[in-house]
Amino acid sequence: MINDTVGIIGGTGWLGGAIAEAVLAKGLVSAGKLIISNRSGKYPLAQQGACLVTDNQDLVDRSDLVIIAVRPEHFASLHINATGKTLISLMAGITAQSITAKTLASAVVRAMPNAAVEIGQSFTPWYCSGGVEATTKSLVQRLFECVGTAAEVQEEDFIDYLSALSGTGPAFPALLMTALANQAMLAGIPGDIAQLAAKNVVVNSSQLLASHDAQQMIDALVAYRGVTAAALQVMRQGDFDEQVGRALQAGAAVARKGLQA
The missing domain is CATH 3.40.50.720 (NAD(P)-binding Rossmann-like Domain)
Structure with a gap:
């Protein structure tokens, strides 16, 4: 104290x-x-x-x-x-x-x-x-x-850059969870099941990252050449990293511009 x-x-x-x-x-x-x-x-x-x-x-x-x-x-x-x-x-x-x-x-x-x-x-x-x-x-x-x-x-x-990264809190996970659920429903999955599946990915399964290196996990899943590897490949081909980068830069630009008194 x-x-x-x-x-x-x-x-x-x-x-x-x-x-x-x-x-x-x-x-x-x-x-x-x-x-x-x-x-x-x-x-x-x-x-x-x-x-x-x-x-x-x-x-x-x-x-x-x-x-x-x-x-x-x-x-x-x-x-x-x-x-x-x-x-x-x-x-x-x-x-x-x-x-x-x-x-x-x-x-x-x-x-x-x-x-x-x-x-x-x-x-x-x-x-x-x-x-x-x-x-x-x-x-x-x-x-x-x-x-x-x-x-x-x-x-x-x-601090301005991190305002758009960690400062956003649950915003990015919420966006991912919503996108996963919506796409599952478009594929015909019942809404309640789609929501449960998406929540498991974002909220529950991601807890593995607390004790695993993220890049090593990605590399291992890609090397397995299974369902997950196929999904990750499509996201990478769609410039996923670059889109995240643009989002962070847009948020950081607002912080750097300032909300001056």
């Missing part, structure tokens, strides 16, 4: 709320050291001892570490003075420079969790801008490990 007071602006939203619940559940922060801003001043975590405030500046003033977990388009209306503070931004498309200029924070950490924070399975890349001490970096890593795995990256541009 840490002694720092952690404040979460937007701590009652789906992302901020999931992080707030996780740091309490994992014992990283005591309830008395967690401050959450909420316009109504009401939230279930208050029953566990978390402090709720209605004023964001009050939260900043009372916190050692401040997490901004609001939608990027709401940043323009967020007026705080964070002089001398370290801010952790969970906003896509808002650069560290823009955050520093608007808030006067001494250091900014940009991080990009995804929807899997809800089940403690997010991958969160994070980047430090400004003078962030080693102890603070360790705290950032531990904080995001409360909701999954995390890793520091050395270039801010990586």
Whole structure:
């Protein structure tokens, strides 16, 4: 457990709320050291001892570490003075420079969790801008490990690219699962069976990748020259990798363009 007071602006939203619940559940922060801003001043975590405030500046003033977990388009209306503070931004498309200029924070950490924070399975890349001490970096890593795995990256541009990769969370698996099910139904497979089969591939069978190298698995299946090899060959001939690349570049371009205040 840490002694720092952690404040979460937007701590009652789906992302901020999931992080707030996780740091309490994992014992990283005591309830008395967690401050959450909420316009109504009401939230279930208050029953566990978390402090709720209605004023964001009050939260900043009372916190050692401040997490901004609001939608990027709401940043323009967020007026705080964070002089001398370290801010952790969970906003896509808002650069560290823009955050520093608007808030006067001494250091900014940009991080990009995804929807899997809800089940403690997010991958969160994070980047430090400004003078962030080693102890603070360790705290950032531990904080995001409360909701999954995390890793520091050395270039801010990586955060923009990863916003379109890991930041999308279940979007790509959901797209694949929908495509598999739809194609099965077009082939005459009953809808309920098609859905079960597609879900098994995406949700259940893919768990093998937790203990197997993905490329080695592909190579082994292709070498077997069976049904799976035939399917993989068609996907490769259809420029599957290139299409994924274009999708990631399109998402990254939006992040790099920025949603400036």
